[in-house]
Amino acid sequence: xxxxxxxxxxxxxxxxxxxxxxxxxxxxxxxxxxxxxxxxxxxxxxxxxxxxxxxxxxxxxxxxxxxxxxxxxxxxxxxxxxxxxxxxxxxxxxxxxxxxxxxxxxxxxxxxxxxxxxxxxxxxxxxxxxxxxxxxxxxxxxxxxxxxxxxxxxxxxxxxxxxxxxxxxxxxxxxxxxxxxxxxxxxxxxxxxxxxxxxxxxxxxxxxxxxxxxxxxxxxxxxxxxxxxxxxxx
Numbered sequence: 001x002x003x004x005x006x007x008x009x010x011x012x013x014x015x016x017x018x019x020x021x022x023x024x025x026x027x028x029x030x031x032x033x034x035x036x037x038x039x040x041x042x043x044x045x046x047x048x049x050x051x052x053x054x055x056x057x058x059x060x061x062x063x064x065x066x067x068x069x070x071x072x073x074x075x076x077x078x079x080x081x082x083x084x085x086x087x088x089x090x091x092x093x094x095x096x097x098x099x100x101x102x103x104x105x106x107x108x109x110x111x112x113x114x115x116x117x118x119x120x121x122x123x124x125x126x127x128x129x130x131x132x133x134x135x136x137x138x139x140x141x142x143x144x145x146x147x148x149x150x151x152x153x154x155x156x157x158x159x160x161x162x163x164x165x166x167x168x169x170x171x172x173x174x175x176x177x178x179x180x181x182x183x184x185x186x187x188x189x190x191x192x193x194x195x196x197x198x199x200x201x202x203x204x205x206x207x208x209x210x211x212x213x214x215x216x217x218x219x220x221x222x223x224x225x226x227x228x229x230x231x232x233x234x
Contacts, residue, residue, distance in 0.1 A: 001050055003065050003074065006043075010073055013039045022072065029107035030072045040073050044080045051081060059085055060093060067114075068100045075110050083117040094122070094131050102140050108178055111142050115149035123150060123160070133163060136170025144171045145182035152186055158193035168201075172209060180209060184216030191220055199229060206233025 011033060019034030026032075044051075051059060059081065066078030082089075082097075105111040122128040135147040147167040151160050164186060171183035191198040198217070206214055206229070214233050218226045 001047070001054065001062065003062070003069065006047070006066065006077055007071075007074060009043055009047075010035050010040065010077075013043070014073075026072075026107055026109060030075075030109065031070055032072045033074075035073045037076070040076050041080070044077060048084070051084065056085070056088060056090070060089065060096075064097060064100055067097065067110075068104055072109065075104060076113065079110075079113045079117050082114075083121075086118055086121045089122070091127065094128050098131075098143075101143065101146070105142050105146065108145075111146050111178075112149050115146040116152070119146060119150040120153055123154070123163075129163065133166055136167045137173075138170075141171075141174050141176035141179035144174060144176075144179045147171070148182035148186040152189050155186055155189040156192040161190075161194065161197075164190055169205075172205065172213075175210075177210065177212070180213040181216055184209065184213035187217035188219050191217070195221070199225070202229050202233055209233065 013036075014034035016034060018036055019032050022032040022034065023030075051062075054062065063078050063081040063085065066074050066081060069075055069078070101111075101114065105114055119128075119132065123132070132147050132150055135143040138144055138147075144167070148171050151164050151167065154160055155164055168183045168186055171179045171186075174180070187198050187201065199221070202209075202214065202217060209217070211234075214230065218229050221229065
């Protein structure tokens with residue numbers, strides 16, 4: 001199985017209407033074949049047994065090649081394949097995928113899917129978590145966003161307090177919409193476990209956050225306190 005074979009299966013499912021809708025939704029940030037997400041998932045499930053039967057290195061190489069494709073649906077397929085392999089990735093996998101992410105994860109769809117479906121599950125691995133923490137100072141704003149999104153699901157459970165502080169500070173270090181929104185999103189989820197900590201952080205650092213990021217961060221806070229924080233961080 002290779003990228004071309006997967007592409008040949010997906011392309012007949014594409015329509016011009018779906019391509020136009022998807023590209024408009026992502027404002028031209030990534031080209032689409034025009035295949036609906038449920039159809040991509042259905043094809044993945046049809047091929048899942050064959051994919052599972054591949055040698056681990058072959059499967060990883062295929063996943064990385066898919067993630068490095070121009071078309072969003074093939075990148076989606078790559079994320080699904082990596083998700084399937086998330087517990088069996090080799091020690092160097094993150095170093096191998098990082099330059100691909102710099103090239104291809106330059107839109108919130110690819111970046112967030114990778115962070116939520118793959119990266120999140122690797123944070124208990126000390127070496128992988130340490131590498132992701134270096135993304136807090138990455139040149140790429142998308143790596144900084146992904147570093148935040150990787151901790152989003154566990155933030156609401158009260159986990160990774162120190163790591164969250166590092167990646168939020170890093171994401172706010174750039175004047176980039178989606179880097180900043182990654183920080184706001186993570187703070188919103190962290191508030192559920194540590195409201196006083198997040199509100200104190202907003203009072204100290206909110207002035208250097210975009211208004212959109214602050215609104216993300218305070219979205220779950222009760223109305224009266226939310227309005228107070230919005231006023232205090234102008």
